Amino acid sequence: MNFTLRQLEGFLTVAELGSFSRAAERMRLTQSAMSVLVAELERSLGLRLLDRTTRRVELTEAGAQFRAAASKAVGDLDHAVRNAHLLADRRHGRVTVAAPPLLAATLLPPVIARHRAAFPGIEVNLIDAATDHIVASLRAGETDLAVGTLPLDVDDIARIPLIRDQLVAACPDGHPRAGDNVVSWHTLAGHPVIALTPESGIRSLAERSWVAAGASIRPTFEVSQIATALALVEAGLGIAILPSYALRKSTPGCIAVRIEPEISRNIEVIRLRSRSLSPAAESFSELLVSQLGEFEHIRER
Helix, strand or coil: CCCCHHHHHHHHHHHHHCCHHHHHHHCCCCHHHHHHHHHHHHHHHCCCCEEECCCCEEECHHHHHHHHHHHHHHHHHHHHHHHHHHHHCCCCEEEEEEECHHHHHHCHHHHHHHHHHHCCCEEEEEEECCHHHHHHHHHCCCCCEEEECCCCCCCCEEEEEEEEEEEEEEEECCCHHHHCCEEEHHHHCCCCEEEECCCCHHHHHHHHHHHHCCCCCCCCEEECCHHHHHHHHHCCCCEEEEEHHHHCCCCCCEEEEEEECCCEEEEEEEEECCCCCCHHHHHHHHHHHHCHHHHHCCCEC
16 A cells, blocks of 8 residues: 555545535636546556546545545644644753752852743753762663763763863961962861762762862861852861852852862763754754853952
């Protein structure tokens, strides 16, 4: 069985108007071309769909049954085509974005708000999770794109750099080091230090740097959450080694001081290399990249 959408449309138009001539006029065809369309459809189906007389055209019993099914099929296809156009035009769709909790709390909310204003028909879902879970959800197709940092040896992930983030010393406001422009690892070794737990990528980056500098740092506190480290700083219990974006949100009791030598890493938009982004996900990725400037401010003295 082999027939075309045009043949179906021709048959349905003739059935609706009860006339080959009026159907041909609507579809901007000659009457003979319209007759050929319907005849080809009937040959393909092996059924007579229309009874033709000199005065009128009537559906056969088979034609009436086929008309109902064909109308639904053409209607469903029209709906699918209209929906595809809406997706392509970014007027409809869904995107799921993932990020570690603090990035989800600092970078993404204003971007989601701007995206909603620009593309009100696109639904944005946000997942705040650990990096390992984010990578697993990308690979499983549960997440379209993510924001974060990954080791360079993760080969199946495509990346778009957003900003170069650096580690800073988060000091309690009023602390002797809070007035410095820059501190060294040796200087930090003389104060209580708040660090993330050893399994954290941030901790690994910091520890490699202070070991390379020959500084002897033994953290007074080791915590798994950046929010906990900031709370300890605000309570005056030590200096935390944190990414600069951790101090982007209101942290009135903390001052960020640069560490030398500088330790930095890329924050990136991340997606699975083998999977294309949908138009909805592309629109969100583009907006993320365009909003980078606002993300670079930290509270320094």
